[in-house]
Amino acid sequence: MLAVVRSARSALERAPRIDAVTPAAAVCAVYVIGLAGAEVLLLTSGIAAGAVAHVALVLVLLLHATAVPDSPYRRMLMVLVLPSLIRLLGLTIPVAATPVAVWYLTAGTPALLGALLVARVTALPRSLYGRPASLPLQLLVGLTGITSGLLAYLVLRPQPVSTDLPVLVISGVAVAVFAAVTEELVFRGSLQSVAADLFGSSAAGVGMSTGLFALMYIGSQSVPFVLLMLATGLFLAWAVQQTGSLWGPMLAHAAMVVGLVVIWPVLLP
Amino acid sequence: MTIIIDQATRQSILSFTFDFRSTTAGVALIVLLVAVLTLRELIRVHGGPRMTERLDQLNVAAYPLMLAFTAIIVVRVVSLI
Numbered sequence A: 001m002l003a004v005v006r007s008a009r010s011a012l013e014r015a016p017r018i019d020a021v022t023p024a025a026a027v028c029a030v031y032v033i034g035l036a037g038a039e040v041l042l043l044t045s046g047i048a049a050g051a052v053a054h055v056a057l058v059l060v061l062l063l064h065a066t067a068v069p070d071s072p073y074r075r076m077l078m079v080l081v082l083p084s085l086i087r088l089l090g091l092t093i094p095v096a097a098t099p100v101a102v103w104y105l106t107a108g109t110p111a112l113l114g115a116l117l118v119a120r121v122t123a124l125p126r127s128l129y130g131r132p133a134s135l136p137l138q139l140l141v142g143l144t145g146i147t148s149g150l151l152a153y154l155v156l157r158p159q160p161v162s163t164d165l166p167v168l169v170i171s172g173v174a175v176a177v178f179a180a181v182t183e184e185l186v187f188r189g190s191l192q193s194v195a196a197d198l199f200g201s202s203a204a205g206v207g208m209s210t211g212l213f214a215l216m217y218i219g220s221q222s223v224p225f226v227l228l229m230l231a232t233g234l235f236l237a238w239a240v241q242q243t244g245s246l247w248g249p250m251l252a253h254a255a256m257v258v259g260l261v262v263i264w265p266v267l268l269p
Numbered sequence B: 001m002t003i004i005i006d007q008a009t010r011q012s013i014l015s016f017t018f019d020f021r022s023t024t025a026g027v028a029l030i031v032l033l034v035a036v037l038t039l040r041e042l043i044r045v046h047g048g049p050r051m052t053e054r055l056d057q058l059n060v061a062a063y064p065l066m067l068a069f070t071a072i073i074v075v076r077v078v079s080l081i
Helices: A002-014 A021-045 A047-067 A072-092 A100-121 A135-156 A165-199 A202-215 A223-243 A247-267 B007-015 B018-023 B025-046 B049-080
Strands: none
Touching (some): A021 A047, A021 A072, A021 A165, A047 A072, A047 B025, A072 A100, A072 A165, A072 B007, A072 B018, A072 B049, A135 A223, A135 A247, A165 A223, B018 B025, B025 B049
């Protein structure tokens, strides 16, 4: 009898410890699946259904975050609000009759505001957006965006936004600021740092930011493009992890989207 | 093409009028704004001093939604003029 008890006790001591990380991971997985479901609903059932799904997700996340004490878990819930919020802003604000640059300006301004507010609430490390340790290294990372932009264009082949140079310049600036900067702040900034903090692993931060980044490109309706964004997101997340700065990835992302949206459609019709 | 304006969003902007989008997705956004503002007020009134930090959290959604609401109203008013 005593031997049975002792063997059971030693078996329990050898069993993996279920700590607070596992429930947090499970809950985050549920929210990510919910986000994927909302994106798929938007594609398959239309604007109204997709918008309602994203609204429900934002509301549940905010209520959940309100009920949880201050912790990396709560900060993660706050960050997960942003993808749905960005989707809602993009669907509701732009006016078709205005230039594409105005779409990015009008939808991008509240999105950038949301990203900055989340960065403040989640206490984004200053080292990520402060002066980088090596400026040449950040510029080198930034240059990779030219290649990824060209590859993205070859996969997606978008139409030119305009043939007028002033319009192209303004569109490029709008896309660089309101798409690239915002998205890097959200995914490689807040999301990656909070996920690394919550799960105690920088690899978890890289994995989560990369996965969610690629997920948000489901709306491109192109599997090769999503895979390209997965690879690009992985590289940019790795660059942030290695260099400790967001500047290189911001430059790379800006070069990529400016190339994809503005430059390559004009140069390579 | 970007997350903010991806291919599906671009198609929605070009295929549906602003009127349709503002009365479907726009209404959903406004309902969310009202819910967030209501939650803020409930926390402010009943939450006590420890809950005031929660207000900062809700501002993450409240301020962008208020900007979006303003944009929607401005466009609809301009279209009426």
